[in-house]
Structures are given as C-alpha cells and as structure tokens.
Amino acid sequence: MSRIDTVNAVPAQGLNLVQASDVTAGELTLRADAVVIGSGAGGAVAAYELARKGLDVLILEAGPYIPSSEFSEDFSDSLERLYQDHGGQTNKDGDLLLLQGRCVGGSTVVNACLAFRTPDFILEEWGEKFGLTNLSPEAMQPWFERVEKHLSIDANGEHEIAMHSQLVRAGARKLGWSVKPLKRNIRECALTGHCVSGCKTDRKQSMLVTYLPWAMAHGARLHSDTRVTRILESGGRAVGVKAEVVGHDGIKVADMHVDAGIVVLAAGAVQSPLLLLNSGLANGSGQVGKNFACHPSMYVAAKYPHEVFPWRGALLGVYVDEFLTPEKGGFILEAGGLGAVEMCLVNEPGTGKPFLQFMEEARFNSGIVTLIHDHNVGEIRWEKGRKVVDYKVADSDFPSMLAALKASAEIHFAAGAEKVFVPSIEKLEIHSVDEIDAVLARLENKPQRLRLVSYHPQGTLRMGADPASSVVAPHGETHDVKGLYVTDASLLPTSIIVNPQVTVYALASYISSEILKRTPS
Amino acid sequence: MTTKTTKQQADAALAPLAGLSRRKLLKAALWASAGTAAVVAGGFAWLRRSPLDDVAVPEGLKHLSASEYHLFHRAIEVLLPTDGTTLTPVEQIPVITNIDRFIGLVEPAIREELGIALALFDNAAVFSGLHGKRFVDLDDESARQYFDTWSAGNTLQRTLSSVVKKFVYLSYWRDPATWPPVQFDGAVSDRWGIPSLGNTPLPDESAEVTA
Numbered sequence: 001m002s003r004i005d006t007v008n009a010v011p012a013q014g015l016n017l018v019q020a021s022d023v024t025a026g027e028l029t030l031r032a033d034a035v036v037i038g039s040g041a042g043g044a045v046a047a048y049e050l051a052r053k054g055l056d057v058l059i060l061e062a063g064p065y066i067p068s069s070e071f072s073e074d075f076s077d078s079l080e081r082l083y084q085d086h087g088g089q090t091n092k093d094g095d096l097l098l099l100q101g102r103c104v105g106g107s108t109v110v111n112a113c114l115a116f117r118t119p120d121f122i123l124e125e126w127g128e129k130f131g132l133t134n135l136s137p138e139a140m141q142p143w144f145e146r147v148e149k150h151l152s153i154d155a156n157g158e159h160e161i162a163m164h165s166q167l168v169r170a171g172a173r174k175l176g177w178s179v180k181p182l183k184r185n186i187r188e189c190a191l192t193g194h195c196v197s198g199c200k201t202d203r204k205q206s207m208l209v210t211y212l213p214w215a216m217a218h219g220a221r222l223h224s225d226t227r228v229t230r231i232l233e234s235g236g237r238a239v240g241v242k243a244e245v246v247g248h249d250g251i252k253v254a255d256m257h258v259d260a261g262i263v264v265l266a267a268g269a270v271q272s273p274l275l276l277l278n279s280g281l282a283n284g285s286g287q288v289g290k291n292f293a294c295h296p297s298m299y300v301a302a303k304y305p306h307e308v309f310p311w312r313g314a315l316l317g318v319y320v321d322e323f324l325t326p327e328k329g330g331f332i333l334e335a336g337g338l339g340a341v342e343m344c345l346v347n348e349p350g351t352g353k354p355f356l357q358f359m360e361e362a363r364f365n366s367g368i369v370t371l372i373h374d375h376n377v378g379e380i381r382w383e384k385g386r387k388v389v390d391y392k393v394a395d396s397d398f399p400s401m402l403a404a405l406k407a408s409a410e411i412h413f414a415a416g417a418e419k420v421f422v423p424s425i426e427k428l429e430i431h432s433v434d435e436i437d438a439v440l441a442r443l444e445n446k447p448q449r450l451r452l453v454s455y456h457p458q459g460t461l462r463m464g465a466d467p468a469s470s471v472v473a474p475h476g477e478t479h480d481v482k483g484l485y486v487t488d489a490s491l492l493p494t495s496i497i498v499n500p501q502v503t504v505y506a507l508a509s510y511i512s513s514e515i516l517k518r519t520p521s
Numbered sequence: 522m523t524t525k526t527t528k529q530q531a532d533a534a535l536a537p538l539a540g541l542s543r544r545k546l547l548k549a550a551l552w553a554s555a556g557t558a559a560v561v562a563g564g565f566a567w568l569r570r571s572p573l574d575d576v577a578v579p580e581g582l583k584h585l586s587a588s589e590y591h592l593f594h595r596a597i598e599v600l601l602p603t604d605g606t607t608l609t610p611v612e613q614i615p616v617i618t619n620i621d622r623f624i625g626l627v628e629p630a631i632r633e634e635l636g637i638a639l640a641l642f643d644n645a646a647v648f649s650g651l652h653g654k655r656f657v658d659l660d661d662e663s664a665r666q667y668f669d670t671w672s673a674g675n676t677l678q679r680t681l682s683s684v685v686k687k688f689v690y691l692s693y694w695r696d697p698a699t700w701p702p703v704q705f706d707g708a709v710s711d712r713w714g715i716p717s718l719g720n721t722p723l724p725d726e727s728a729e730v731t732a
Contacts, residue, residue: 013719052726068717073708076695094680150724190715200710202718213720311705340705344690351668351686352599352661356606359694362703425683426673448679 008217013202014067015104015213020225020247023254028245032058032221034262034515035241037228037275039063040106041504042266042488044207044215045147049512050262051218055519058258059212059220060243062227062267063102066109068208071198075339078197082110084270091378091389096296096452098389100268104224105208107268108501111455112195112316113184113204114334115153116498117144118506121325130493131465134474135510143506151185151205153502160189162313164366167304168335169318171415177322177407182334184316185501193337195315226256231263231279231484238263238483262515266488266508269457273380273490274387276461276471282478287471291462292378293495294454296393298423299338299346300405301367302412308366310337316369323407324497330373331404332497333411338367346451347421348428358421368411370404372397373497376459393452398445405443409436423451456500461490476511477518487511571658582617584624586636588657592643593620593688595657599664600689609699619692635684642671642681649678 034050036043039061051057066081079087084102091098101107123140126132147153161169161181172179185205195204202209216222223245230242241263243256265272273289276282316336323329338346340362349358378391393401409420413433422428422439425448430439443449463486464470467479472491478484487508489500496503571591578590585593594617601611627635646656646667656667671682693699700707709715 007723010720010723013717073710076691152721187718187721190710190713192709192713192715194708194710200717201715202720205721209718209720214723217723309704340700340703341691341694344694345687348672351665351672352602353606355600355690356603356608359703360607362705425679427669446676448676448683 006219008219010213010217013069015065015208015216015222017065017104017216017222017224019065019223020245020253023245026254028254028256030058030256030258032056032258032260033519034058034264035060035258035260036264036266037231037241038106038266038268038271038488039104039212039222039224040101040207040266040268040488041108041501042486042508043106043264044108044211045505045508046264046266046485046487046512046515047220048211048215048218049509050264050515051215051220053516055262055516057215057218057220058260059215059222060226060228060241060256060258061104061106061222061224062271063104063106063224064248065104065224066198068198068200068202071194071200073192073194073197073200075194075197075341078110082198084268089270089389091391093392093447095448095450096294096389096391096454098270098294098454098457100270100455100457104222105206105212107455108206109198109204109208110196111206111499111501112336113186114316114499115148115151115183115185115502118496118503119324119498122494122496126463126493130463130470132463132474132493135507140506140510143509144502146509147502147505151210151505152187153183153185153205155183156181156314156317160184160191160314161317162191162193162337163308164310164313164337165317165335167308167366167415167417168320168333168368168411171411171413172318172320172322174414175410177320177411179318179320179322182316182319184314189314191313193311193313193315193339223256228267228275229278231265231275231281231481233279233281233481233484236480236482237261238481261483262519263484264515265461265484265486265490268488269460269490270380270387270389272486272488273460274382277382282461282471282480282484284480285468285471287462287469289380289460291376291459291493292380292389292391292457293374293376293459293492294378294391295371295456295458295495295497296374296397296401296452296454298370298401298405298450298452299336299367300370300408300412300420300423301338301343301346301365302409302417302420303361303364304366304415304417305364307363309363310343310365310367311339313337320407320411323403326373329403329407330400330497331407332371333404333408334369334371336367336369338365347423348426349421350427354427366412366415366417368408370401370408371456371497371499372400372404374400374495376462376494380460392447393445393450395445401445401450402440402443405440406436409433409440424449425451456489456495458489458492458495458500461486462493463491464493475514476507477514485511485515571655573657579617582621585617585621588643589624589636589639590617590621591657592639593617593685595659595664596685596689597693599661599668600686601693602661608702609696611693614693614696614698616689616692619695620688623688623692638681638684642685 671678
C-alpha cells in the first residue's frame with residue numbers, strides 16, 4: 001500500500017479536481033490503493049477516513065462539479081443541473097418521483113439537512129433479523145457522535161423554526177403529540193429556504209464543503225464526469241474499475257482503467273445495484289437490486305386564515321415523532337416549506353379559477369411532509385438497457401400512508417387551518433376534522449392516485465450475516481468478492497423511517513475502520 | 522420574457538407517462554376511453570375534424586405538431602384564465618413556447634408515446650362525456666369539466682390529465698415574471714448579501730476517537 005502522510009491545507013472555497021474538460025487523453029490508466037465510486041454521503045466519508053490513514057484514494061463521480069457559487073436558488077434550474085435524470089427519475093408507474101443528487105457531493109448537496117440517528121429499534125431489528133449485532137445502538141453511538149461533531153449537527157434554534165413549522169408545532173402540542181425541533185447539519189443557517197437547490201453560501205455541511213475537501217487535503221484525488229461502467233474482479237478479489245469520462249455535452253472524451261485493491265461502492269441505492277448487475281458480481285444470493293424501499297412521501301398542504309409564506313425561513317423546522325414506532329403507526333411528520341413552482345404541483349385544487357385562486361393564496365399555505373416505514377418490496381433492474389425502478393406502495397403499507405395523512409390533517413386543523421388539500425391526482429379537500437375519515441376513505445392504493453416523492457432510496461444491496469439472503473457482510477464487504485465494499489444506503493436491510501444521511505455517514509465511518517483493519521500497513 | 526426551458530421540466534411533466542407503454546396506450550385508446558361499443562359499431566370517427574384543423578400555427582414552434590399546438594393552446598386558456606385575477610396575465614408569459622421547448626427535449630421513444638397520448642386526450646372527448654366534439658372544440662365549462670372528470674377517472678385518464686396540466690403549469694410558473702403577484706421571493710442570497718462560509722476547516726483529528 002502507498003502511504004500518503006502529507007496533509008495539505010483545505011482551500012477556502014471550491015475543490016481542485018479533474019473534470020472532463022481537463023482530460024486531453026483518450027485513454028487514462030490510474031492506480032490507487034482504494035477507488036471510491038461516488039462522492040456523496042457514503043463515498044466522501046469513506047474517502048476521508050481512508051485517506052487520513054495514509055491510503056492513496058481515488059474518487060470517481062459520475063455527475064458534474066457545480067461549485068456552490070453557481071447554485072441558482074431556482075428549483076427548476078437546480079433539478080436540471082444537480083439531480084439524477086434532471087429531476088425526472090420515477091418509478092415504473094410514473095407516480096413516484098425519485099429525487100437523488102447527481103453532482104459532486106451527491107444527494108448531500110440537495111437534501112434538506114435533516115440529521116437523525118438510526119432509531120434504536122431499527123438497529124435492534126437488524127441485529128435480530130439480519131445478524132447485524134455489530135450495529136447495535138451501543139456499538140453505533142461513537143460513530144454517530146463522530147459524524148455529528150464533524151458536521152455541526154444540532155437541533156434547530158427558535159429562530160430556525162419558521163411560521164410554517166410553528167403552526168405544526170402548535171397543532172401537535174394542542175393534540176398532546178410529541179413534537180421536537182429537527183436536527184440539521186448546518187452552520188449559521190441564513191434562512192433562505194433553498195436547501196433543496198443547494199446551499200449557495202455553504203452553510204449546509206454537505207460533502208461538497210466538508211469530507212471531500214478534507215479527503216483531498218489528505219491526498220485523495222477526485223474526478224467528476226466519470227461514470228464507472230464495470231467493477232473488475234480476479235480470483236474472487238476486486239482489482240479495480242473501468243469507467244468513462246463524459247463531457248457535459250454527453251460526448252465521451254476518455255476511457256479510464258483504474259487498478260485498485262480496494263473498491264468502495266457508494267453510487268447510491270439505485271446506481272450501485274445497477275453497476276453490480278452490469279459487472280456480474282456479488283450476486284450469489286440473487287438479492288442485488290432487490291429489497292428496494294424509499295420512504296414514499298407526500299406533502300400535505302393546508303390553507304390558513306393568515307399569511308404563512310411557506311418559502312420563507314429554514315426549510316424544515318420541527319417533526320412529530322408520536323407515531324415513530326411500528327406499533328403506533330410507523331411514520332413521522334416533518335413540518336416543511338415549499339416554493340411557488342413546487343406548490344403548483346403538489347395537489348389538485350381544481351381546474352381553472354380554483355387553481356389560480358390556490359396559487360394566489362399560496363402564501364397562506366403551510367405543509368407537512370410524511371415519511372413512512374415502508375416495506376422493502378421494490379426492485380432496481382435493467383430492462384432492455386434501461387434502468388427500471390419497480391416499486392409500488394405495498395398494500396400492507398397503505399394504512400400507514402392513510403394514517404400519516406390523517407394525522408397531518410388533524411394537526412393542521414388543530415393549528416387553525418381552514419382546509420387541507422389531499423395530495424391526490426383528483427381534487428380532494430378536507431374542510432373540518434369531521435370530514436377527514438370520509439374523504440380519505442375515497443383513496444385507493446392504485447397507480448396515479450397520490451402524488452408521491454422520495455428522496456431516500458435504500459436497501460438494494462442489503463447487509464446481513466447470511467450470504468444466502470444478503471449481498472454485503474456485516475463489516476461492509478460483499479460476501480462474494482473480497483476487497484469490494486459498499487458504504488451507501490443500499491446497505492440498509494429495512495427502511496429506517498427517518499432521513500438516512502446520518503445513518504449512511506456513520507456506517508461509512510464504521511466500514512472504513514473495518515477496511516483499514518483488513519488492509520496491510 | 523423568455524425563460525430557459527429545461528429537460529428536467531420536460532421529464533417532470535412526463536413522469537406519469539413512464540408507466541404507460543405504447544401497447545397500453547393504444548389498447549386504452551381503443552377500449553377504455555373511446556368506448557367499446559363505438560368501435561364495434563364501426564362508427565368511431567377517430568380523428569373527428571375540428572375547425573381549428575385549418576387554422577395556421579404560429580411560426581417559430583419547432584416541435585409541436587399543429588394538432589398538439591391547438592390542444593395546448595386550448596388547455597392554456599382553460600387552465601390559466603388569469604383575467605380578473607391578481608396574477609401575471611398569461612399572454613405575457615411564453616407558455617406555448619416553453620411547452621414547445623419541453624417537447625423538443627423529450628427522448629424519441631417517449632415523444633412518440635406522448636403524441637399518441639395527446640391525440641387520445643383530444644379525441645376521446647368525442648365519446649367521453651358524450652361531448653361529440655374534440656377537446657379543442659369544447660366550450661370553457663365543458664373543457665373544465667373534462668379535466669376534472671378525467672382527474673378522477675381511470676388510471677389512463679388521471680395520467681393524461683395530469684400530464685397536460687403539468688406541462689401548462691410548469692411552463693407558466695417557472696417564469697420569474699409570475700412570482701411577484703404571489704409574493705414568492707425567488708433567489709435571495711445575492712440580493713441579501715449573504716457571504717459564503719466556504720469549505721469547513723479540517724476537524725481536529727488528534728483528539729478524535731477511532732475504532
């Protein structure tokens with residue numbers, strides 16, 4: 001193994017990386033101790049943890065490098081430039097929008113900064129059902145503490161709880177439900193409300209301004225616009241990758257071959273299984289791409305008798321955890337804002353004048369984001385050369401969706417809302433608590449009924465002790481291919497209900513320590 | 522004002538079509554919406570003539586067919602009746618131009634399905650609701666009812682009404698000129714003079730516990 005002991009200064013702004021526009025040769029051959037596929041939550045953390053211990057690390061990111069100074073705070077424009085498939089990635093039925101970052105820093109650049117530890121009961125379930133006793137709450141605590149410290153994770157202060165969140169908090173308290181300030185990875189939030197378009201002033205502690213520049217200070221190299229097409233294996237061991245460097249015009253500028261004894265796969269829970277399927281590796285269990293879950297979310301808007309301005313202030317302020325455990329429903333509710341462009345798509349107020357009135361009154365709206373503990377019923381696969389996200393809300397999960405909708409409506413009315421808009425394709429409004437059950441009874445678990453969005457794909461390379469039923473071993477290495485590790489949300493054997501970024505950071509930190517234990521010095 | 526139309530917006534508008542294969546669309550066109558009885562009776566005029574068929578489309582449109590132009594033009598009138606509201610008048614926003622750009626960004630295979638879907642939406646009004654006319658020829662009230670009925674209809678109807686609405690809504694609201702009347706602030710960091718904090722300094726690694 002190479003040893004890199006020099007620590008460089010972290011630049012004040014930006015990253016000194018290699019982009020497609022910098023590449024002049026048609027063939028590139030590179031060597032590294034570890035090649036990391038993806039620069040998001042799992043990849044950046046692994047890169048830093050390995051580089052700081054002296055390994056020569058190469059990070060390959062399929063997406064472009066967009067420095068934060070170029071973020072536009074325009075959601076439509078941001079979807080085009082920062083998101084997978086320009087924001088158009090959907091499930092097979094087209095009724096669930098699956099939003100993932102596709103840029104240097106990955107989804108951490110465009111998430112809403114929400115920082116939850118994995119719930120204890122989830123970690124305990126993983127131990128019982130999947131043999132992951134090494135991930136007990138006690139064992140994971142130091143890893144959570146480590147990333148929380150690195151990323152300035154703290155609970156929202158009162159000034160970070162905007163009007164929309166104050167209303168939700170008041171409603172939940174009136175109902176006697178547990179409601180708490182959200183924790184976020186942010187420094188000195190400027191309260192612009194544009195988190196999901198990227199933080200233009202670098203207050204969000206995304207990988208773009210933390211682990212990536214830190215890894216590079218320790219000698220890691222980063223290539224953007226570089227899509228890994230195959231993981232290479234020899235004699236049961238990972239030996240490197242093949243990749244393509246593609247310019248922003250879509251034209252390939254170079255082929256790349258990387259020799260590396262350690263391959264860290266962190267391309268995200270959609271792309272990682274697709275790459276393994278392409279490579280024909282690590283699928284002795286037949287589980288690669290299976291067990292997909294995604295926390296299908298809805299935005300439950302309500303109109304209040306006074307101005308709320310849902311686009312002003314911190315994007316998300318508080319959350320209701322009254323129903324967190326499966327016995328109580330298995331969902332959480334997050335109070336959140338929304339911009340005008342997004343507002344025109346979240347529900348169906350009716351055609352013509354009713355729609356325009358809804359938009360004229362958009363500043364009177366507040367909203368709640370629902371997250372449910374969905375079952376791992378989906379699959380990611382290739383069909384005729386195109387990726388397929390085969391996911392429908394399971395019938396067994398539909399009651400949780402309805403319960404989350406009902407609780408959201410109750411909170412809105414308790415907070416003084418005049419009416420609640422059901423996030424459905426057809427026009428459905430609720431005008432009082434007494435109407436909730438009757439209106440929601442009209443919903444069916446069928447395609448194109450509800451307006452669903454997910455930011456949290458997970459589970460497609462699940463971790464477990466049994467090689468017959470899981471892809472990745474408890475220490476993060478694939479059962480079938482030595483030296484091939486996974487550090488992204490593909491690992492999660494069940495959905496975790498809460499936003500997963502901290503879970504991924506902590507797992508990537510832990511797995512990096514396991515890689516180092518197994519790496520000759 | 523001209524605004525950039527992005528591939529994202531096209532993709533987002535078309536998302537509901539992802540679940541509809543060409544085969545499904547054709548099958549649905551024949552059996553679900555047009556009406557089995559009409560087909561069996563042989564009296565189904567698939568492309569009923571409209572007076573608009575002889576009306577020229579504006580120059581400059583690159584991707585919309587004439588019938589698609591007339592469909593969206595009518596949909597804009599029905600979906601965005603800004604007269605009498607505080608909103609930016611729809612004629613001040615290049616909605617149809619934005620839609621045309623959207624269409625140009627759609628992948629060829631999806632574009633073909635979209636064409637079928639739009640033709641279905643237009644022509645199905647002949648039978649759906651017994652209007653006896655294509656969508657483009659419906660009066661305002663009937664056209665509004667058509668949208669509302671389809672948004673509560675079968676999967677195909679919900680999908681198509683949703684697609685048409687998304688094209689129109691996104692093409693209007695993504696233009697910053699539409700934001701002041703609803704008091705949406707848009708981008709604020711530069712306007713407020715918020716400084717960048719830049720990269721976060723390296724953590725103090727000497728004091729950290731590692732496993």
